[in-house]
Amino acid sequence: MSNNVNRQFRLKSRPVGKIKTTDFDLVEEPVPTPGPGEAVIRNLYLSLDPTNRIWMSDMDQYMPPVEIGAVMRGGGIGKVVASNSDAYKVGDTVSGLLGWQDYYVAGPNDEIPVGVLPAELPVGLPTMLGACGLTGLTAYFGLLELGQPKAGETVVVSAAAGAVGSVVGQIAKLNGCRTVGIAGGPEKCKWIVEELGFDAAVDYKAPDWREQLEAVTPDGIDVNFENVGGEIMEAVMARMNLFSRMPLCGMISGYNTDEPMRGDFSPILMRRINVRGFIVTDFMEKYAEATMELATWVATGKIKSQETIVEGLENAPTAVNKLFEGENLGKLVVKIADE
């Protein structure tokens, strides 16, 4: 743990394929001091997300790519340790795009302002990055606003043991849907069914995964919450029903390549599927209400929250690859410092 320096991961080159430590410079700077109107934040937890990989590339994307030489962009939670700002007081817990570093300087010119969390939180800080944070909100809005699930319908979610997918499946169950998760390996499949209450799981690492998918969706699929893309997406789409819905949240299988992320459009046409891409910030004006609902569900045990915590900022570049290799259960978080 470093308290006297601010370690920063600066993007050195755009990764080709899997992310390598050598794609970053790890530099040390003095701990910053706040200028007028600014506050300095000690970062505590860093959120690792598939979108990190997108930001490292120059593919068509939601936000500008991280510039070469800039501190790697990343969501996180921290504590205000020094402040010349009316917006932040020392001791406040905050969340925002704090970056892959020990300290962040928040100021009035932040493009996306860092937000102050309530003093009393119903859940731990990692959960505030996961099921009660942007990850949970992604699941919430994508499923409920775009997926429009009705009781009795079949909802399929890919990357179902991941941060978003595990919450999607649990919200679908709360809405009375038959819920099928696609996950890699028997342990994850067992976990989403036995611990999270999914109706069924498909192990995409098993040679018979297509037959498994067919067997557990006898009435077709009404909502496909898509996180993965590629051949899994095509196999799911081939079983989607007339007038079904497909919130397109991500296509992680394609982020490590430079190829277009192609798939068959014909089921969209023939089955009149409604496909809608989205990002959680599209629903920003509804965050407060949804966060409250998610926190209540987690606090009352209706939604089980799970985090995989990696110790040490220095491990961020290697840890982020876990997302692409399916090594994490639930939300993947790097612990940077003690609370």
Added chain:
Amino acid sequence: MSNNVNRQFRLKSRPVGKIKTTDFDLVEEPVPTPGPGEAVIRNLYLSLDPTNRIWMSDMDQYMPPVEIGAVMRGGGIGKVVASNSDAYKVGDTVSGLLGWQDYYVAGPNDEIPVGVLPAELPVGLPTMLGACGLTGLTAYFGLLELGQPKAGETVVVSAAAGAVGSVVGQIAKLNGCRTVGIAGGPEKCKWIVEELGFDAAVDYKAPDWREQLEAVTPDGIDVNFENVGGEIMEAVMARMNLFSRMPLCGMISGYNTDEPMRGDFSPILMRRINVRGFIVTDFMEKYAEATMELATWVATGKIKSQETIVEGLENAPTAVNKLFEGENLGKLVVKIADE
């Protein structure tokens, strides 16, 4: 012209690639007589549509494929020449799935009932198959219900000189949109701009079509009415704006192949595009009102209707290929008999 026999094109084999005459048997039967509750219709005009090619194949589709040995399915307009039915009287003009034949027997067991047209029609019969028929309705509902065009927005339509595309562009203009059509060859491009009032055209047969598309969509694309699929669809999608809409009406470029009709999904994700497949029958309950509006537009010259008429039922199999080679202007119709 044959008056004593009923010529029928019966599907002999599923076409591989381009449709061949030898994919059909042309058989002659006696002119049918109506059984109890039935009426016999003399077919006058046959509608040729891209969906004919789909019906000939066994790809995933809207309706069951035409069975081998069955009369080829097709929309048409005809006149009732004999009737034992309360629903039809001799002399009525009717439209429906009359098939590739001289005579159709309508009855109470028709899966999709043949409809009686009003005695006084504001436009000619070919137009009742085109701009004021299912083709016009396809343009109308796809654009207005799913495309949700707003004044000042940019609407792009592929196959713009075709039956659906030419109407889409004109309705978009009526709604105050910047309207861009993609068509094959300088004549069609000139026609949609100078005759139909499109703001711009892109000639996809020109080597610089991608640059043309870029030049005429300086503010990106808000609605893509997609008829074609393939590389044209991908190029258009690459220029679609945030929260743009894409009614998916057809992907004619893929119908002559057995390959999945793939395209890049990443713009859907990154630009939050709403893609919705549809078929005109999804909006059946609104046909009457929309047909009235279309007929008014055509009758008052606000929408120009254009038909390419091929003489003689015997030419149907070769004529349908015109759709895939872009040889028709507007609606492609086969004239079977004099009115």
